[in-house]
Amino acid sequence: MSDVFSTVVALAGIILGFAGVVLTFITFFAPGLIQELALKNPKRWVRVPSQTPGNSTYRHKIYSGFTIDVGFSDRVSEDDYFEPWMDALHRPDPRAASYYVTLFFNGLPMDRLLFLQYDGTRNFIPAPIMKRVEDKIYYSFSLKQQRFANIVGSDYFGRPFSEVADSITTSRYNPTVLSPSDDGLKERLEALNTAINALKSKVYVSK
Numbered sequence: 001m002s003d004v005f006s007t008v009v010a011l012a013g014i015i016l017g018f019a020g021v022v023l024t025f026i027t028f029f030a031p032g033l034i035q036e037l038a039l040k041n042p043k044r045w046v047r048v049p050s051q052t053p054g055n056s057t058y059r060h061k062i063y064s065g066f067t068i069d070v071g072f073s074d075r076v077s078e079d080d081y082f083e084p085w086m087d088a089l090h091r092p093d094p095r096a097a098s099y100y101v102t103l104f105f106n107g108l109p110m111d112r113l114l115f116l117q118y119d120g121t122r123n124f125i126p127a128p129i130m131k132r133v134e135d136k137i138y139y140s141f142s143l144k145q146q147r148f149a150n151i152v153g154s155d156y157f158g159r160p161f162s163e164v165a166d167s168i169t170t171s172r173y174n175p176t177v178l179s180p181s182d183d184g185l186k187e188r189l190e191a192l193n194t195a196i197n198a199l200k201s202k203v204y205v206s207k
Contacts, residue, residue: 035103035110038066042150058151065106070124070152071099076114085128085139086118088171089164090157093120098127101152113148122156125149125164136175141165 038044038060045068050057054073060066079095086096096118103111114127126149128139149161168174 032110034063035066035105038063039103039144039147039151042147045151056152067104068148068152069102069104070115071102075099081116081118083127083130084137084176085168085171085173086116088168088173089118089123091119093122095120101126101148103148111144113145115148115153119156122154123164124152124154125161126153128165128168132178133175135178137178138175140169 044061045058046061048057048059048067050069052069052071052073056070056072058068058070076098079097081096081098082094096116098114098116101113101115102109115124116127117124126141126145128141129145131138131140146161146165153161155161155164
């Protein structure tokens with residue numbers, strides 16, 4: 001009997017030791033790898049109370065060190081946000097504002113994306129990636145943006161984000177052809193991209 005008990009204790013020790021090694025690896029050596037796994041399944045995320053009034057926070061059910069914070073309390077742009085690609089969207093209400101969505105691991109920022117709330121507050125999607133080629137602006141969405149949108153995004157008609165993204169990228173507004181009178185737009189696009197890159201740099205430096 002004592003031999004059986006000793007065997008059980010030994011096995012339990014091995015399992016706990018292995019679990020400790022795995023958790024240590026996740027925490028200190030592979031947060032980026034686990035981040036990929038965490039973002040793949042939106043059903044593994046649950047909304048939890050936010051520490052910042054007005055924000056929305058989501059926590060992963062298994063990898064509880066991962067949280068996503070939607071910064072509704074701190075607008076990046078006001079209700080007059082507009083870019084040409086938005087004409088591809090159903091927007092009876094012209095109001096639109098942008099906010100940052102930040103992924104944290106154990107309280108440290110891992111990544112940050114710019115999201116747009118349009119048609120009043122009824123829809124919430126990532127702002128597309130803009131690439132300028134000569135006199136045209138092309139819009140696209142990355143896999144990362146799609147995964148974030150599947151967790152924190154929303155569409156008034158209940159469509160999946162992939163369908164909303166297709167309505168933008170396949171519309172006649174993509175690409176947008178710039179004319180000499182579009183200098184203001186060019187400046188806004190460049191300023192927006194510069195601001196996003198600067199914030200991303202700060203996020204990576206703080207890791």
